[in-house]
Amino acid sequence: MRNITVEQLGAHEAMRLKEIRLRALKDSPDAFYYTYEVESEYSPERWLESVKNQDRAWFVATQDGTDVGLVGGRIEDNGDGHLFSMWIAPEARGRKLASLLVDVVIDWTRERGATRLNLWAVDDNTAARALYRGKGFLPTGQTALMRDVLPESEYFLSFLFRTATLADLPAIVALIADDAIAADRTGSYGEAHLQAFEAIEADPNNELVVAEIDGRVVGTAQLTYIPGVSRNGATRLLVEAVRIAQDLRGHGLGRRLMEWCHAKGRDRGCALVQLTSDKAREDAHRFYRALGYAQSHEGFKLPLG
Numbered sequence: 001m002r003n004i005t006v007e008q009l010g011a012h013e014a015m016r017l018k019e020i021r022l023r024a025l026k027d028s029p030d031a032f033y034y035t036y037e038v039e040s041e042y043s044p045e046r047w048l049e050s051v052k053n054q055d056r057a058w059f060v061a062t063q064d065g066t067d068v069g070l071v072g073g074r075i076e077d078n079g080d081g082h083l084f085s086m087w088i089a090p091e092a093r094g095r096k097l098a099s100l101l102v103d104v105v106i107d108w109t110r111e112r113g114a115t116r117l118n119l120w121a122v123d124d125n126t127a128a129r130a131l132y133r134g135k136g137f138l139p140t141g142q143t144a145l146m147r148d149v150l151p152e153s154e155y156f157l158s159f160l161f162r163t164a165t166l167a168d169l170p171a172i173v174a175l176i177a178d179d180a181i182a183a184d185r186t187g188s189y190g191e192a193h194l195q196a197f198e199a200i201e202a203d204p205n206n207e208l209v210v211a212e213i214d215g216r217v218v219g220t221a222q223l224t225y226i227p228g229v230s231r232n233g234a235t236r237l238l239v240e241a242v243r244i245a246q247d248l249r250g251h252g253l254g255r256r257l258m259e260w261c262h263a264k265g266r267d268r269g270c271a272l273v274q275l276t277s278d279k280a281r282e283d284a285h286r287f288y289r290a291l292g293y294a295q296s297h298e299g300f301k302l303p304l305g
Contacts, residue, residue: 004097006069006104009058014047017058020067024087031122032085033146059104061088061097068092073105080156081109081117086128098131106135106157115159115256120144123151132157138263160253161260164208164220169197171217172210175243181278207264211244211257218245219257225268237265237273242284258291 009017025036051058053074061069068089074082083105088097109117119137121128137155146152164172170189177186187193200206205226211219224238239261244254265273276299277284289295 003064004061004095004100006059006061006100008108009051009060011048011052014044014051016060016067017051017070018042018047020060020070020087021085023089024070024085027090028087030150031087031125057105057108059101059108061092061101063092063097069097069101071101071105073108075109075112075114076118079114081105081112081114083109083117083119098128099135102131102135110159117157117159118154119156120146120152120154122146123153129155133267138260139266140263141266156263158256158260160211160213161209161219161257162212164197164210166194166197166201168210168217168220169193172208172220175217175220175245176241178246179243181280209261209264211253213248216245218248219243219253221257221261223261223264225265225270231271234271235269237261237268237270239273239275242275254287255291 022036022040025032025034025039029035050056056072056074058070058072060067069092070085070087071083072085074084076082083102086098086101088101106117117137118140119132121132123129132155135157137157140154140156142154144152144154173186173189173193177183177188197208200208200222205224207223207225209221209223210217219242221242222240224240226236226238228234228236239258242254242257244257262273275288275293277288285295
């Protein structure tokens with residue numbers, strides 16, 4: 001990228017925001033909830049408030065001294081971040097400016113202690129949805145009609161959950177084994193776990209994931225995507241080996257981990273999610289029922305050796 005800079009607008013730059021925002025609304029009227037006709041009538045005080053708000057930030061990309069990109073970020077009342085009003089000028093498209101602006105909002109959101117960044121994207125905007133998916137955003141399953149006309153969907157990026165790496169494996173094994181039911185059958189960390197990790201990592205339909213807080217692995221789950229002929233060729237998401245560190249249980253982390261796993265399945269086109277849980281795990285059963293799981297089937301297992 002040539003002579004590209006990104007800067008946060010200051011409290012004295014309300015009219016600069018107005019100019020680039022109105023240009024965006026004129027250029028891409030179907031990309032935003034509000035219209036040029038509405039925002040062109042905003043008072044100077046309203047534009048000033050937008051740049052002075054401490055829970056909101058506007059970032060502008062410039063090329064050779066000309067403003068060619070805009071994105072906003074804000075912190076919601078629940079502490080989540082929200083990305084909005086992304087726009088790149090026609091003459092600057094195809095130069096990864098949008099990716100750069102998304103990264104800036106991600107960094108700004110994380111710096112403010114948010115654990116999640118949300119956004120909405122119009123379903124027809126395939127370029128935007130591809131960009132967000134490439135950044136790790138997942139569909140929440142929430143949909144709406146923008147201005148009662150344009151279908152749009154909500155996406156989120158979690159800062160707590162990610163795909164596991166080999167360096168996480170000892171902590172994962174410890175989490176799984178820290179349980180009276182699973183301790184003996186999990187065994188001590190060793191070569192068998194390394195081989196299993198390598199097999200999971202090599203299989204595009206398997207994924208080991210972790211929850212991480214302040215550099216500590218505090219949760220894990222294994223996801224398996226199962227294509228099938230039944231249910232009219234539906235793909236299923238199987239969630240297994242769900243664990244949360246004992247000192248963090250009861251604080252909502254398990255629910256957020258499961259919601260993130262569901263979003264991973266939704267992103268892969270899964271029609272349903274299923275899991276098994278030992279009959280002795282009554283607390284886990286209550287947890288899954290609270291998430292909407294139905295105990296609709298009987299499970300059977302048979303050792304093969």
